[in-house]
Amino acid sequence: MIYTYVCGAMGAYNIEFKNGVYDDASLYQLRHEVAELFYAQTTHQLRFKLGYDLEKKHYGFEDEVERRNQPQVSLIGSRTGFVTTFATTDVFLIEAPSTSLLEILVTEKPALVLSDERGLRLRPEILRLLRKRVAIAPDPEAFTQAIDSLLRDGFVGPLWQGVHASNRELFEAFTRTGGRPGLENITAFLTKTLSQRT
Amino acid sequence: MSREVLLAFSKEDAELAREYPGRVFAWTPPAVHALRKARVDFKTLSDIQLEKKFWGYDHVDLLCRFENWCSGIDRLLQDEIPELKAMNVRPFAYKLLAMRKVFFQYLNDYKKLKYVSEFYQSPLCYRAGPETEYLDQFASLGEFTIPLRCLNPESRASLPLGAIGHWYQEHGFIKQVGKFMLRDRKVKRLSDFLRALIGNRLGSKRPAILVINRGYDSDEIMRRMREQVGVDTIFWEDCVRIPSRPLIFNSASIQKRIFQEMKNHPWTVADGVDFLPFFEPLIRSTLEFDVRRLLEISHAFLEFDRKFRFSVVFAAAASTEGEAIFDQCDRLGIPTTLNLHGGSVGVYRDFAPMPAISTGYKRAQNSFYLVYSDLMKSYCDEVKAISPAYGMENVAVGSPQLDRLWEQFR
Numbered sequence: 001m002i003y004t005y006v007c008g009a010m011g012a013y014n015i016e017f018k019n020g021v022y023d024d025a026s027l028y029q030l031r032h033e034v035a036e037l038f039y040a041q042t043t044h045q046l047r048f049k050l051g052y053d054l055e056k057k058h059y060g061f062e063d064e065v066e067r068r069n070q071p072q073v074s075l076i077g078s079r080t081g082f083v084t085t086f087a088t089t090d091v092f093l094i095e096a097p098s099t100s101l102l103e104i105l106v107t108e109k110p111a112l113v114l115s116d117e118r119g120l121r122l123r124p125e126i127l128r129l130l131r132k133r134v135a136i137a138p139d140p141e142a143f144t145q146a147i148d149s150l151l152r153d154g155f156v157g158p159l160w161q162g163v164h165a166s167n168r169e170l171f172e173a174f175t176r177t178g179g180r181p182g183l184e185n186i187t188a189f190l191t192k193t194l195s196q197r198t
Numbered sequence: 199m200s201r202e203v204l205l206a207f208s209k210e211d212a213e214l215a216r217e218y219p220g221r222v223f224a225w226t227p228p229a230v231h232a233l234r235k236a237r238v239d240f241k242t243l244s245d246i247q248l249e250k251k252f253w254g255y256d257h258v259d260l261l262c263r264f265e266n267w268c269s270g271i272d273r274l275l276q277d278e279i280p281e282l283k284a285m286n287v288r289p290f291a292y293k294l295l296a297m298r299k300v301f302f303q304y305l306n307d308y309k310k311l312k313y314v315s316e317f318y319q320s321p322l323c324y325r326a327g328p329e330t331e332y333l334d335q336f337a338s339l340g341e342f343t344i345p346l347r348c349l350n351p352e353s354r355a356s357l358p359l360g361a362i363g364h365w366y367q368e369h370g371f372i373k374q375v376g377k378f379m380l381r382d383r384k385v386k387r388l389s390d391f392l393r394a395l396i397g398n399r400l401g402s403k404r405p406a407i408l409v410i411n412r413g414y415d416s417d418e419i420m421r422r423m424r425e426q427v428g429v430d431t432i433f434w435e436d437c438v439r440i441p442s443r444p445l446i447f448n449s450a451s452i453q454k455r456i457f458q459e460m461k462n463h464p465w466t467v468a469d470g471v472d473f474l475p476f477f478e479p480l481i482r483s484t485l486e487f488d489v490r491r492l493l494e495i496s497h498a499f500l501e502f503d504r505k506f507r508f509s510v511v512f513a514a515a516a517s518t519e520g521e522a523i524f525d526q527c528d529r530l531g532i533p534t535t536l537n538l539h540g541g542s543v544g545v546y547r548d549f550a551p552m553p554a555i556s557t558g559y560k561r562a563q564n565s566f567y568l569v570y571s572d573l574m575k576s577y578c579d580e581v582k583a584i585s586p587a588y589g590m591e592n593v594a595v596g597s598p599q600l601d602r603l604w605e606q607f608r
Contacts, residue, residue: 099540101541118249122546126544126573182596185595187422189568191427194510197507
């Protein structure tokens with residue numbers, strides 16, 4: 001199976017979200033640990049989807065993945081559109097609830113999301129809908145354990161109970177309004193405002 | 199054995215850590231990598247943060263305080279520079295979104311220092327270098343109480359700009375002031391621009407929309423507006439820069455006033471520590487560069503509006519330049535719309551949305567923040583109810599970008 005690990009924002013972009021456990025060093029440590037789980041087996045592949053030109057920072061980890069050049073772990077560069085990875089991904093691993101999470105909701109691919117209340121608190125109505133669609137790991141340790149378990153046993157365990165990859169309730173709730181496409185809504189709204197200059 | 203905890207920032211720190219007799223804490227990603235490689239035992243923040251409690255901030259509350267700080271400085275600027283007052287130009291408010299990251303960086307790192315110190319119940323030490331320059335700044339604050347020692351103070355950098363200055367140089371300046379650009383993909387748009395200009399000269403009655411910045415399907419939205427509604431779309435980046443009269447003011451004396459009057463403001467104070475000195479480079483740069491530019495932008499916009507008489511001003515994303523233009527729109531009664539993008543607003547409990555800083559808008563009902571859905575709007579409405587900086591009307595319109603994805607994968 002091919003796993004796509006969606007790396008969260010780092011540096012200046014992460015600052016506003018970097019609450020507690022989500023400092024850059026902790027996220028990097030987590031990526032190292034997840035990579036090691038994949039290096040230790042030969043059946044599954046992991047692709048780190050980078051963003052924000054992370055590879056240009058040369059923090060060390062990305063260079064090492066390139067240097068090791070093993071089939072289990074690879075990188076997808078920042079300049080490659082995230083959406084282009086959808087077709088070839090079997091499972092998404094998401095480091096933090098974000099725009100990428102919203103985007104993968106259009107697929108019917110399973111996803112494991114790290115959502116730690118020490119760093120990011122989700123609104124209750126979002127959490128309720130999210131639980132129906134993705135498995136949620138409440139802390140980094142649970143996240144790596146769940147990945148380890150996925151590699152060994154597949155989609156078993158309490159994190160996956162009640163999760164349906166085809167559930168699109170959250171996506172609907174988050175993006176739809178009145179059933180009309182967004183483009184039409186915006187055009188109609190702008191047209192209405194054309195005459196409002198006072 | 200040393201009781202001090204070594205804060206590791208770099209590859210060189212990892213080398214030092216090999217021989218270090220005390221405990222080691224990895225502060226940065228390069229340190230994590232290097233320490234792992236050197237097989238040094240270390241911890242990161244997530245290893246030591248065992249309590250299951252929220253560690254973040256109430257962003258809405260923080261933003262309210264920040265907005266109050268920016269407004270205070272802007273009032274002071276308008277007091278000193280009549281040209282700003284005449285046009286209600288508010289440089290610091292326009293830069294709020296860009297600047298808040300700077301403060302979060304300090305607040306986060308300060309909290310992190312405090313947490314690490316408390317967790318280990320030990321003093322902290324670090325090696326001087328480019329990565330730790332801002333720790334030097336922390337340590338130099340008179341009120342600073344966390345035990346923090348530089349291992350090699352003789353090597354401390356004496357740079358004129360602090361970490362804020364570097365960050366600001368990288369991210370904070372306005373990149374351009376509406377340059378006239380003619381690149382391949384813009385030829386089509388240029389023809390729209392010229393057509394609108396010529397049509398305007400010939401007395402065309404077509405309404406015009408000014409597009410401040412692009413992205414998130416804004417090109418498609420504007421194509422529809424042109425083809426289906428018959429409007430002219432003018433892109434701000436195509437507008438020729440109009441130099442305005444030189445602005446003369448005494449930057450040093452204004453800066454002095456800011457530091458006197460904004461001392462101990464709730465925005466820059468955390469845990470009794472006033473971080474205002476850290477903002478000196480940012481305040482200085484804003485005074486030296488941005489005040490003039492933002493006034494110039496405001497003048498240029500008025501000039502273009504006289505030419506095209508815009509019906510609506512549209513922005514695909516919030517920006518410093520856009521905030522300046524939105525303010526002038528409010529003065530002139532031009533409706534403004536700002537598109538939300540991204541999937542964070544409305545998901546988190548503590549993350550404030552980022553509409554234009556519309557404090558004091560006279561016609562806030564004519565200023566619109568276009569959000570994805572009713573679910574998101576409900577959150578934005580909650581924030582609006584308690585934030586003085588949030589005057590824009592929230593309107594749920596969906597997302598063309600996510601609609602496209604939906605069509606592709608359903």
